[in-house]
Amino acid sequence: MLDHLFYTLQLADNALILGHRLGEWCGHGPVLEQDIALTNISLDHIGQARSLYQHAAHLTNEIPQEQRAKIFQSVTLNNKINSGELLQEDDLPYLRDAWDFRNALLTEQPNGDWAYTVARSFFYDVFYFLYYTKLKDSKDAQLAAIAEKSLKEVAYHQRWSSEWMIRLGDGTEESKTRIQNAVNDYWQYSGELFVMSDAENAMLKKGIGVDAAALKPEWDAKVEAIFKEATLSIPEEKWMQKGGKQCRHSEHLGFILAELQYMQRAYPGMEW
Amino acid sequence: MSDQNNNKAEWPLWEVFIRSKAGLDHKHVGSLHAADAEMAIENARDVYTRRMEGVSIWVIESKYIHASDPDNAASLYEPANDKIYRHPTFYDLPDELKHM
Numbered sequence: 001m002l003d004h005l006f007y008t009l010q011l012a013d014n015a016l017i018l019g020h021r022l023g024e025w026c027g028h029g030p031v032l033e034q035d036i037a038l039t040n041i042s043l044d045h046i047g048q049a050r051s052l053y054q055h056a057a058h059l060t061n062e063i064p065q066e067q068r069a070k071i072f073q074s075v076t077l078n079n080k081i082n083s084g085e086l087l088q089e090d091d092l093p094y095l096r097d098a099w100d101f102r103n104a105l106l107t108e109q110p111n112g113d114w115a116y117t118v119a120r121s122f123f124y125d126v127f128y129f130l131y132y133t134k135l136k137d138s139k140d141a142q143l144a145a146i147a148e149k150s151l152k153e154v155a156y157h158q159r160w161s162s163e164w165m166i167r168l169g170d171g172t173e174e175s176k177t178r179i180q181n182a183v184n185d186y187w188q189y190s191g192e193l194f195v196m197s198d199a200e201n202a203m204l205k206k207g208i209g210v211d212a213a214a215l216k217p218e219w220d221a222k223v224e225a226i227f228k229e230a231t232l233s234i235p236e237e238k239w240m241q242k243g244g245k246q247c248r249h250s251e252h253l254g255f256i257l258a259e260l261q262y263m264q265r266a267y268p269g270m271e272w
Numbered sequence: 273m274s275d276q277n278n279n280k281a282e283w284p285l286w287e288v289f290i291r292s293k294a295g296l297d298h299k300h301v302g303s304l305h306a307a308d309a310e311m312a313i314e315n316a317r318d319v320y321t322r323r324m325e326g327v328s329i330w331v332i333e334s335k336y337i338h339a340s341d342p343d344n345a346a347s348l349y350e351p352a353n354d355k356i357y358r359h360p361t362f363y364d365l366p367d368e369l370k371h372m
Contacts, residue, residue: 031283033304033315040318160314167307 002071003202005059006102007209008143009092010199010245012052013103016093018124019045020256024111037160041121044153051146053089061086072100076265094264098253102197105244106189108252115168115178116186122161123190126222129158130215139207162226169230176231183227184235191240194219200245285334286312288319290326298330306331 022042029035060068060081069081077095080087106124111117132154135147168179194216196204203209227234243249263270283305289298301320306312312331320326340348352358 031305033306033319036322037315037318040322163310163314167311 001059001063003199004140004208005056005063005071006197006199007203008052008056008059010102010197011143012049012056012092013101014107014124015045015049015052017101017103017253017256018107018121019043019049020260021107021109021111022117022121025117030114038117041157041160044150044157048146048150048153049093050089051149053092055142055146056092057087057089060092072096074100090264094261098249098257099247101244101249101253101257102199102247103244103249103253104189104192105241105250106186106192108244108250108256109186109189110252112182112185113178115175115182118161118164118168119179119182119186120189121157122165122226123186123193123223125154125158125161126219126226127190127193127215129154130218131210131212134210134215138209143208165226165232166230169227169232179230180232183232184237187235187237188239188241192242192244195240195242195245197245283307283311286316286331287334287337288312288316289330289332290316290320291328291330292326294327298328301325303334309333 019042022038022045025035025038026042027035029038060071063071065081065084069078072078072081074095074097077087077091077097077100080091080095106120109116109120111120129151132147132151136144136151138144138147165179168175170176194213196211196213200209200212204211224234284307285303286306286309287303288301290301291298304312304315304319306315309331312333313329316329316331321329
């Protein structure tokens, strides 16, 4: 049960944190049209996160009360659990602290310039297109339904970020330098997507989760194909960062959550 | 508005036409900037179909649109003013006939 919850949270946290990052571009896009494109994509991610948090809240509430109070290390969330109240979808993003978040490190990396934002999304979108294609056959009907609905969105995200990779890589000298720098810097965060967490392994055995490690050859092939068209080189660096799935994060996540959670922490239960 | 000729870095302007549902005509909905046709269609999708406004998109670079000259409006359109017999209002239509 705990693995099922952690697995769902991992997916939800990925979607929320990347969605939040992309949302930071709102009003700051290089042109109006791309500003809107990016906020649309951001809202797709946050929509996926909502469905996943609803499911995660339900899974949490299924766990007996005395165990439920020991799942998280977040004081505010535990206070709510200890009060006997059932969790709602909003409690998980707003009342959990950084050390209870399970998103991959890639998603919390800063937006940087346009190239960094594109590269980060590209690594993520190619992965999640493959991932949701498998997850729609999950034995968890809820996850399967979320995957199926999300797949159409992710197909568009992948198209958007792939085209921008090509446009920047095969563009001017300036754009090529920038996108290659971004790729070189964020490459080290791409590997974690394929490293199976305990929750992922457990859910794979039950036919609920996806074998992320097995997606690597297809991901490599797609990335190689786009890089070739974009005239970009694949970084030689093989060493990969990891830890996000085990709740060990870079310093960036704390700042993201500070902004994201401020209102609910300052004015608990506030609605608008 | 900056003149496109004075700012080469700016993407060209495109006119966007959306078909709201199968069987209806594409209608002009507005314009946007994009680097090429593919991006123009994607931008149109994001800017003009976010609220389920369409099922098909046409884009055309604005420079390819030829327009009539407003200075000629008098000679082009006013002669039609006094030719009311061109309207079908002089015919008696049977009541069964709808949508005319």
